[in-house]
Structures are given as structure tokens and as C-alpha cells.
Amino acid sequence: MGYQVSGSGFSWRVTDAAGVQHGQYYRNNADAFEFAKRLEQADKVHTRSCLCCTVDFKSEGAHNRMCSKCRQLSGGMM
Template sequence: MSYSIVTTRHGWSVENAARERVSPVFATRGAAIEWAAKRIERTAPQDRSCLACQRPFRSAGIHDRLCPHCEHHQDDGLGDVQRPTIRSRA
């Protein structure tokens, strides 16, 4: 995703490709550039540990925190051992 640093009446801000403001207003241009750089780094694909199994995998971005194996085999998080058994009174 591309960002632009733009001036506002009160300082500097960051806009996305659709020209929507995506940052707070900064007093200096340098602060706006630093914010944009951190956002690009944070959302860029990178190696992360799966939140479920801790195996490293190539994440598409900050929103992608489960490896393909765990994402495919999602359950309620209780596991088979802790899953309660419900029996009817017949």
C-alpha cells in the first residue's frame, strides 16, 4: 500500500492511495514520515509465530496470525481433552 505525506491546517498527516487520512495530525513532517514507515513495516508480510502452535510461518500481515495448518483446523480452543460431554437423561 502506498502512502502520501500531506500538509493540513494544523500540521502534517498521512493519506492512503484513496486519499483518505489514515494518521493523526503531526507537528512535523518527520514525525508523519516516521509514522508511515512504522505502519508499512508493521503491515508488511513477515515471518511470525503462529498464535496457536508457535510454529514460524510467512504471515501476509498483522491480521494473519495463524499458520495455514492451524487456520485450516480451527476449533473452539478447548481441545478434545477438555471438551465437556453432554449426556441425555434417557
């Protein structure tokens, strides 16, 4: 889902594609853009099964296929 930042001066907001506002009004565009970025990241989080131990974990994307425990045990080699 794409998020848009709009506003001017000391009043900025974040809306989704349907025009629904998310969060509060922000006093500057940098804070609004940071919030939009966090929303985009949250949309990417999915539950996946670890390739090593098959336990379900929250993955941040297709590149993240091992749970943190297995990643630690592998020493970051995978």
C-alpha cells in the same frame, strides 16, 4: 499499499492511495514520515510457517522464514 505525507508548517498528515487519512495530524513532517514508515512495515508482516518446526509466526518478509526460537537455537547461522 503506499502512504503519502502531505501538509505544511505545523500540520502534516498521512494518507493512503485512496486519500484516507491514517493517524493524527502531526506538528512536523519528520513525525508524519516516521508514522508512514511504521504503517509500511506493518503492511509487510505476514503469518508464515517456520521452516524448522513448522509453527506459525509473524514474519517481517520473505527473508524471515524461521521463528525466533529456532533462530536462537541455530545461533544465527541460518
